[in-house]
Amino acid sequence: MIRWRAELARAAVVGLVYFLLARLGMHFMARPEEIAIIWPAGGFLLAVLLLSKQQAWPFMLFGAFFANLLANWMAGNSLLLNLGLSVVNISESALAGWLLVHFIGRPIILSRLREVLGLVGLGSVLSCAVSSFLGMVIVRLGTDTPSWWLTWQTWWIADGVGILVITPLILTWAFWLRGLQTPSLARVVEGSTLFGLLIIMTVSVFTSREADIFARPSYIILPFLVWAAVRFGPRGVSIASLVLATVAVWYTSRGLGPFVSPSTSTREEVLGLQLFLSVTIFSYLALAAVMAERKLAQEQLQFQKTLLEAQSEAAADGIIIVSGDKRWLSYNRRFLDIWGIPEHIVQRRSSEAALAYVKDKVVDPEGFVAQINNLYEHPDQEDWAEVGLKDGRVLDRYTAPVKNASGTYYGRVWYYRDITERKRAEAEQAQLLQDLASANRELNDFAYVVSHDLKAPLRAIGLLADWLVADYADRLGEEGQRQLKLMEGRVKRMHTLIDGILEYSRVGRRREQQAEIDLNSLVAEVIDLIGPPPHIRMEVENHLPVVKGERTRLQQLFQNLLSNAVKFMDKPQGEIRIGCIDDNGDWQFYVVDNGPGIEDRYFSKIFQLFQVLSPRDEMENTGVGLALVKRIVELHGGRVWVESKVGEGSSFFFTLPKSKLHNDDC
Amino acid sequence: MRSQKPILLVEDDQVDAMMIRRAMQELNINNQLDIAINGEEALAYLRDRNLEKPSLIFLDLNMPRMNGLEFLRIIKQDTLLRQIPVIVLTTSREAQDRQESFKLSVSGYMVKPFDYLELVEIIRVIDLYWSLSELPE
Numbered sequence: 001m002i003r004w005r006a007e008l009a010r011a012a013v014v015g016l017v018y019f020l021l022a023r024l025g026m027h028f029m030a031r032p033e034e035i036a037i038i039w040p041a042g043g044f045l046l047a048v049l050l051l052s053k054q055q056a057w058p059f060m061l062f063g064a065f066f067a068n069l070l071a072n073w074m075a076g077n078s079l080l081l082n083l084g085l086s087v088v089n090i091s092e093s094a095l096a097g098w099l100l101v102h103f104i105g106r107p108i109i110l111s112r113l114r115e116v117l118g119l120v121g122l123g124s125v126l127s128c129a130v131s132s133f134l135g136m137v138i139v140r141l142g143t144d145t146p147s148w149w150l151t152w153q154t155w156w157i158a159d160g161v162g163i164l165v166i167t168p169l170i171l172t173w174a175f176w177l178r179g180l181q182t183p184s185l186a187r188v189v190e191g192s193t194l195f196g197l198l199i200i201m202t203v204s205v206f207t208s209r210e211a212d213i214f215a216r217p218s219y220i221i222l223p224f225l226v227w228a229a230v231r232f233g234p235r236g237v238s239i240a241s242l243v244l245a246t247v248a249v250w251y252t253s254r255g256l257g258p259f260v261s262p263s264t265s266t267r268e269e270v271l272g273l274q275l276f277l278s279v280t281i282f283s284y285l286a287l288a289a290v291m292a293e294r295k296l297a298q299e300q301l302q303f304q305k306t307l308l309e310a311q312s313e314a315a316a317d318g319i320i321i322v323s324g325d326k327r328w329l330s331y332n333r334r335f336l337d338i339w340g341i342p343e344h345i346v347q348r349r350s351s352e353a354a355l356a357y358v359k360d361k362v363v364d365p366e367g368f369v370a371q372i373n374n375l376y377e378h379p380d381q382e383d384w385a386e387v388g389l390k391d392g393r394v395l396d397r398y399t400a401p402v403k404n405a406s407g408t409y410y411g412r413v414w415y416y417r418d419i420t421e422r423k424r425a426e427a428e429q430a431q432l433l434q435d436l437a438s439a440n441r442e443l444n445d446f447a448y449v450v451s452h453d454l455k456a457p458l459r460a461i462g463l464l465a466d467w468l469v470a471d472y473a474d475r476l477g478e479e480g481q482r483q484l485k486l487m488e489g490r491v492k493r494m495h496t497l498i499d500g501i502l503e504y505s506r507v508g509r510r511r512e513q514q515a516e517i518d519l520n521s522l523v524a525e526v527i528d529l530i531g532p533p534p535h536i537r538m539e540v541e542n543h544l545p546v547v548k549g550e551r552t553r554l555q556q557l558f559q560n561l562l563s564n565a566v567k568f569m570d571k572p573q574g575e576i577r578i579g580c581i582d583d584n585g586d587w588q589f590y591v592v593d594n595g596p597g598i599e600d601r602y603f604s605k606i607f608q609l610f611q612v613l614s615p616r617d618e619m620e621n622t623g624v625g626l627a628l629v630k631r632i633v634e635l636h637g638g639r640v641w642v643e644s645k646v647g648e649g650s651s652f653f654f655t656l657p658k659s660k661l662h663n664d665d666c
Numbered sequence: 667m668r669s670q671k672p673i674l675l676v677e678d679d680q681v682d683a684m685m686i687r688r689a690m691q692e693l694n695i696n697n698q699l700d701i702a703i704n705g706e707e708a709l710a711y712l713r714d715r716n717l718e719k720p721s722l723i724f725l726d727l728n729m730p731r732m733n734g735l736e737f738l739r740i741i742k743q744d745t746l747l748r749q750i751p752v753i754v755l756t757t758s759r760e761a762q763d764r765q766e767s768f769k770l771s772v773s774g775y776m777v778k779p780f781d782y783l784e785l786v787e788i789i790r791v792i793d794l795y796w797s798l799s800e801l802p803e
Contacts (some may be wrong), residue, residue, distance in 0.1 A: 456757065459780055460681035466782055467688065495780065 007059040014048055015063030022071035025162070028253050036158040037249050037270055038277075041068070042092050043166025046123060049097035050108055050167075051174055057097070065090050084138040092131030092159055096123040109175065110168055110234040111292035116285045119167065124160035124278070132156040150267070157274045164281045165245040168238040176235070191232065198224040198240055202247040206257035225280065229288040233295075237288040241281045248273055316417060321402055323411040324379065326351035338395065338416050363388040375399060379409055386419070393420045444510060451502040455495060462491040500624030503556065504609070507631045512550040519544035522551070523578060526558045532566050536574030544580050545587055547656050549636050557632045558591075560625040561652055565593040586638065586655040594649035603642050629654070667721065667793055669801050672698040674720035676708040676737065677755075678729045685782065686724065686755075689789045697721070705732025709740060712747055720750060721801050725772075727756040727763055735763070738770045749802040753792060 021041035028037050045064050049057055068086035077085070100108060104118040132155035140148055183191075201221055221244065228236035251257040252273045259273040312319055318335030322328060328349040336346060339358045348354075355372065359365040368387060375383055379401050387395040396419045402410045465484045473481060523540055532538045547554070558578075565576045571594055581588040598606065598613065605611050609627040633640040633654045644650035667673075677683045683701050690699060700720065702708035709732075711717060727734035734754065741747040751773040756763065759777055767775050776788050 452757065455780075456679070459778075460679070462780070463681055463685055463782055467684075 011063035019067035039162035045093035047170035096127035206251035541579035705737030
């Protein structure tokens with residue numbers, strides 16, 4: 001999106017500054033031949049281009065173009081010549097900008113050596129050579145100049161120096177405000193001292209007479225540039241360069257300084273100065289870039305180091321890395337704590353010393369040391385082991401070689417973790433499981449024995465009652481016989497009750513193998529077992545699925561429901577229907593009968609243990625059946641309930657969850 | 667039964683013993699029924715030279731002092747006594763008991779039913795079998 005107003009405004013500003021710098025450059029020409037020493041405008045334009053989006057370039061180039069036209073016109077050149085020169089000047093920055101963006105990329109802040117080399121090579125040397133060549137051609141066409149080579153050369157190097165002095169200044173300070181931190185007092189003092197001394201020195205060099213000590217040029221300034229590069233980086237160097245260039249150009253253009261002497265021509269003097277400036281600034285920018293790269297690398301290293309240390313200290317394991325020649329390379333606090341290694345051993349950083357100290361804390365010192373030495377002899381081996389300590393702790397140890405990407409072996413890393421708690425918990429758990437298993441077994445045996453021993457006297461009572469009736473019928477009479485019969489009935493009931501209780505207690509405690517049970521065949525078996533009387537019709541209405549469960553339990557489940565339906569049937573034509581409905585994640589089974597029905601208020605009561613609705617004498621009913629059904633259904637993860645209408649019949653429903661493996665239908 | 671020798675019943679429960687005696691009477695089995703109430707008594711009876719060796723032994727397993735299996739182990743070591751067919755008549759359904767008994771070479775293992783009539787049927791079948799089959803002596 002081109003925002004015209006903003007771009008035009010920017011172009012105008014660029015144009016303005018360009019104009020001023022162009023005038024400045026023209027001002028500092030060496031008299032009397034009017035040879036340009038430096039072309040700052042070009043450097044400025046290049047910097048601005050490098051800091052802006054490529055979309056904005058056309059505007060800025062146009063702005064500079066017009067500024068150049070104006071500046072040249074004020075210098076009194078012909079219009080045609082003027083146009084040509086302006087185009088060429090602009091093209092220098094445009095070409096340099098394009099080359100740098102294309103080959104070096106952005107951002108360019110001269111903190112890397114490659115950026116400095118790019119600026120110098122592609123900018124100062126290449127682009128300036130090309131544009132100054134074109135300029136020279138135009139000038140030659142327009143005026144009479146002594147030598148094409150000299151014109152070219154002067155132009156080239158003046159542009160080059162312009163870039164070297166101005167562009168770094170702008171590029172390095174452009175983002176200064178972004179990361180601005182208030183510099184410390186010490187730094188401000190140092191900076192001020194440096195630049196103060198630099199100015200003084202430079203001025204001294206350039207104002208001295210031939211006979212003075214400072215007459216030998218320039219070299220005395222170089223230490224200050226080193227100081228600027230090392231302590232203040234690219235920004236420092238760019239300011240120092242500005243100072244140096246300003247003073248040098250000022251005085252040389254007035255005929256003063258080490259580059260001026262009666263024996264040299266103006267041209268030679270200017271060339272000397274320009275070369276001095278170019279080489280010096282390039283060198284110290286390069287130095288500053290290398291220093292900046294080094295600093296960055298150090299910061300990154302420090303960051304990684306801090307990260308690693310934090311990670312190591314936060315780890316749950318005690319970690320130590322030992323080199324191939326058994327010296328400690330790195331360790332964390334937890335390692336020292338685990339082994340209780342005192343400071344004086346730590347300082348020795350010797351694996352041997354540490355081993356000698358800790359080995360007696362281990363349950364099997366010889367084995368421990370032998371194992372460790374063995375692992376050192378086989379550097380590529382990984383190993384897991386548990387180490388028991390004499391104070392009762394157990395450590396989990398893992399060790400592996402430490403190698404870099406190209407396979408260089410650095411040493412071995414050891415991880416120690418205190419697993420005493422875990423071991424103790426494991427042992428406790430194993431013990432609990434064992435206790436549970438044996439308690440279960442005991443309970444099972446107990447239940448069986450109890451039921452067995454309870455039944456034995458029952459049997460005797462039943463038999464004796466039976467025999468009494470058989471042998472003494474005449475002496476007992478009707479009443480006596482009836483009473484004995486009742487007694488037999490009670491005996492049978494108690495029998496069934498004991499069996500029922502035993503079964504009830506076994507559900508969930510005595511587990512079978514879970515298996516895939518085909519309910520069709522199971523229910524068919526149960527119906528067969530029950531053997532419904534002729535007046536009762538028992539029918540399975542649809543295809544029953546295969547479910548996962550315990551066979552005996554499922555059999556008991558159906559058996560209880562179906563035998564109940566038969567037992568309580570009060571109609572001359574009994575109908576019992578069995579079936580299954582698909583209910584999303586479950587199967588819903590029903591046993592529907594046309595029996596006597598059950599009142600609402602008893603719907604949940606009937607599933608309770610020992611609950612019966614009819615007087616117990618009417619039919620031998622222990623009230624265990626439905627309780628058993630409920631328990632079995634719930635064991636398999638389902639629900640059971642009843643719907644009923646008194647007089648019409650009852651419908652018993654229960655759900656069984658669908659097995660994840662089986663995708664059967666009903 | 668083919669033989670008229672006595673039948674030894676090793677059983678500690680009085681009512682169970684009465685039950686067997688009654689069943690035999692109903693079936694008109696005329697052999698004399700001798701009863702020992704535990705393994706020790708049974709051994710003493712068998713080792714008594716004055717007494718006739720029985721043709722058949724009905725053995726209960728759950729008895730005090732010496733239980734059925736211990737008794738069985740001992741008589742099966744004896745060259746003479748081991749010949750007498752032993753039929754285990756017990757309330758125990760445990761697979762363990764069953765397996766042990768057959769390991770000790772019993773001739774049958776009957777679980778005492780709760781129903782008297784069924785017991786009579788069992789005794790009848792045993793009598794029938796041992797009327798058809800020969801006995802050692």
